[in-house]
């Protein structure tokens with residue numbers, strides 16, 4: 001009976017945004033927990049991290065999860081792009097004076113901008129590490145690809161002349177991610193219709209906490225690695 | 231008080247519009263915004279100029295006819311008021327006030343500050359009703375017991391006056407607050423519940439066809455809505471649409 005087609009409906013597009021977004025939040029938690037091992041920068045930390053990297057690139061279950069993650073990112077980006085285009089079309093003539101800041105948060109009004117920054121970051125970041133790990137020339141230690149040394153070197157100003165710029169770039173991307181999550185996390189629940197006087201305040205609190213803790217955790221690594229090596 | 235007005239002037243649906251400046255003197259703080267516009271129009275008519283077209287009817291905040299995007303906000307500054315209930319004391323002496331029509335592809339400008347909001351009517355026609363005839367041989371109101379809480383919630387949703395401020399204020403021109411209020415008002419009560427699943431599919435469909443944008447949960451609509459319609463209505467509609475989509479035949 002649906003005239004626009006169920007998959008084409010504006011609400012279905014929102015559900016897809018919410019589902020993929022929440023899945024990517026789960027991915028972030030896993031990724032962060034793995035990365036935190038980099039705080040152990042000595043030889044033990046090195047072999048533990050390299051074993052972990054090996055596990056993450058070869059375990060079949062992890063493989064399935066990583067394909068789901070790539071698909072989620074792609075879908076989230078494409079869907080977000082379509083939604084943004086539609087929304088622009090919905091207001092062809094702009095207001096001369098518009099005061100959005102009186103009724104909504106900055107992040108909520110700039111999700112597409114923040115998302116674009118994150119997309120650029122993801123491509124850069126995958127090129128810096130993921131590509132190197134999967135397809136690049138990489139030294140071997142104890143029969144394992146030595147991603148640990150590559151990572152440390154990347155943020156070492158003695159070795160990489162761009163280390164300071166990269167550290168700043170990574171921190172900037174994480175701040176953008178914080179804002180994106182700050183709106184996105186609780187927004188996903190609202191889109192799925194999960195709104196309840198008892199639980200919504202908890203979800204909002206959890207979203208704010210998530211959007212601070214997770215990006216701060218990620219950002220702490222390049223800062224730490226840069227500082228101990230300079 | 232003295233006011234400088236910058237008002238949107240647009241000859242017709244297909245013409246280009248622009249802001250036009252008018253100085254107002256001796257504006258009383260007790261005038262409503264519409265009364266101040268009346269004074270301006272009266273002056274324009276006496277000067278042999280074209281008055282500004284704007285929508286209004288009840289002038290007591292209940293019909294939803296008045297509109298205007300004033301100083302960057304739907305129905306101007308102040309919360310829970312329509313433009314007809316907005317008073318000039320909300321502005322400062324010497325202030326410049328920008329007045330624009332609602333802007334949305336689904337609300338095309340007719341002339342100056344008036345827009346065509348019949349897209350809202352078509353959404354209601356798509357499903358915003360109860361199919362059985364409830365007038366005439368009216369049943370006793372208490373023959374179907376309704377919990378007070380449900381009745382109150384339905385009433386809150388039913389206070390939506392269909393003004394379109396939610397659309398005007400939303401950066402995406404989304405009509406979700408309006409549509410969800412209408413969906414909720416009916417689905418919360420037993421009389422409307424039986425058709426709720428079909429209703430939500432039809433109304434959302436029509437909403438998309440009319441060219442409103444997609445909700446991104448900025449929450450601006452809830453803040454600017456003159457009737458304080460809450461975002462919980464949107465969540466309820468999201469929920470109903472999801473389950474109706476999954477179960478519809």
Ligand code: SF4
Nearest residue numbers: 390391393394396455
């Ligand atoms: S939800 Fe509020 S702003 Fe939107 S049409 Fe109804 S009364 Fe107006």
Ligand code: FES
Nearest residue numbers: 287289294296314
């Ligand atoms: S004129 Fe009726 S609500 Fe303003």
